[in-house]
Amino acid sequence: MPDSTTPLRCLVVDDDPLSIQIVETCIANTPFLTSIGNCESAVAAAEVLRTQPVDLLFLDVEMPLMSGLDLLATLENPPLVILITSSKSYAVEAFEYDVLDYVVKPISYARFLKAAQKALEATESSTTAPTDTIQAAQNPQFTFVKVENRLVKVLFDDVRYVEALGDYVHIVTGTSKLIVYSTMRAAEEKFPTSLFARVHRSFIVNLKRVQSIEDNTILIGSKHIPIGQTYQREVFQRLNKF
Numbered sequence: 001m002p003d004s005t006t007p008l009r010c011l012v013v014d015d016d017p018l019s020i021q022i023v024e025t026c027i028a029n030t031p032f033l034t035s036i037g038n039c040e041s042a043v044a045a046a047e048v049l050r051t052q053p054v055d056l057l058f059l060d061v062e063m064p065l066m067s068g069l070d071l072l073a074t075l076e077n078p079p080l081v082i083l084i085t086s087s088k089s090y091a092v093e094a095f096e097y098d099v100l101d102y103v104v105k106p107i108s109y110a111r112f113l114k115a116a117q118k119a120l121e122a123t124e125s126s127t128t129a130p131t132d133t134i135q136a137a138q139n140p141q142f143t144f145v146k147v148e149n150r151l152v153k154v155l156f157d158d159v160r161y162v163e164a165l166g167d168y169v170h171i172v173t174g175t176s177k178l179i180v181y182s183t184m185r186a187a188e189e190k191f192p193t194s195l196f197a198r199v200h201r202s203f204i205v206n207l208k209r210v211q212s213i214e215d216n217t218i219l220i221g222s223k224h225i226p227i228g229q230t231y232q233r234e235v236f237q238r239l240n241k242f
Contacts, residue, residue: 007031008034008120010033010056011048011079012035012039012058013038013039013040013058013071015060023107026112026116030112033116042068045057055119056081061083069093072099080122080123081100082102082118084105085104101114101115101118145171145190154173160172160206162187168181169184197231197234198231199218200227203225216232
């Protein structure tokens with residue numbers, strides 16, 4: 001990634017030549033961006049990404065043979081990504097890939113510039129961030145969960161516990177209960193082990209929220225949460241060190 005004084009190297013990927021031309025014109029009129037070329041398929045883009053440094057990818061979603069989202073799924077270390085598409089229906093899925101922005105065609109320069117500035121800000125924050133900020137990025141304070149058709153931001157500190165109920169998990173905070181279609185194993189991966197512990201096959205708790213333990217039962221607020229026998233030793237060890 002270049003520093004804030006070096007233009008971001010951009011690759012445009014779209015199967016529509018007119019769309020490519022519009023994005024290339026926008027790039028040419030944005031001082032902090034420079035184009036290294038364009039591709040009319042995700043397959044061709046994959047080869048460019050493999051052989052050339054790219055800082056920012058302007059990527060269409062609907063393309064033959066391999067979609068833009070399919071391309072992102074193959075990338076181990078993707079560049080910054082701004083999706084440009086004619087459909088709004090991919091927005092939820094797109095943000096699961098941590099894209100910077102989602103721009104719906106037809107593209108205006110004002111909207112393009114707003115998205116591009118997000119890329120510039122992301123670059124500046126990554127190159128100038130102090131150590132504590134970098135550590136915070138490596139240890140995020142939140143996650144996103146899918147609730148129906150929305151991605152909802154969940155702050156770890158707000159979560160009291162997570163409870164499995166059938167094919168769903170309930171994420172309980174001090175003010176709300178989010179119902180998420182998920183397995184308990186998948187939910188467990190969402191919450192950092194530095195803050196959370198699996199205490200039962202049906203419960204994950206925020207260790208900071210534990211008020212007391214009595215008779216192998218954890219009290220959080222008014223909720224009594226059982227400690228499963230297979231989890232007891234690890235739970236008590238962690239709570240003694242917490």
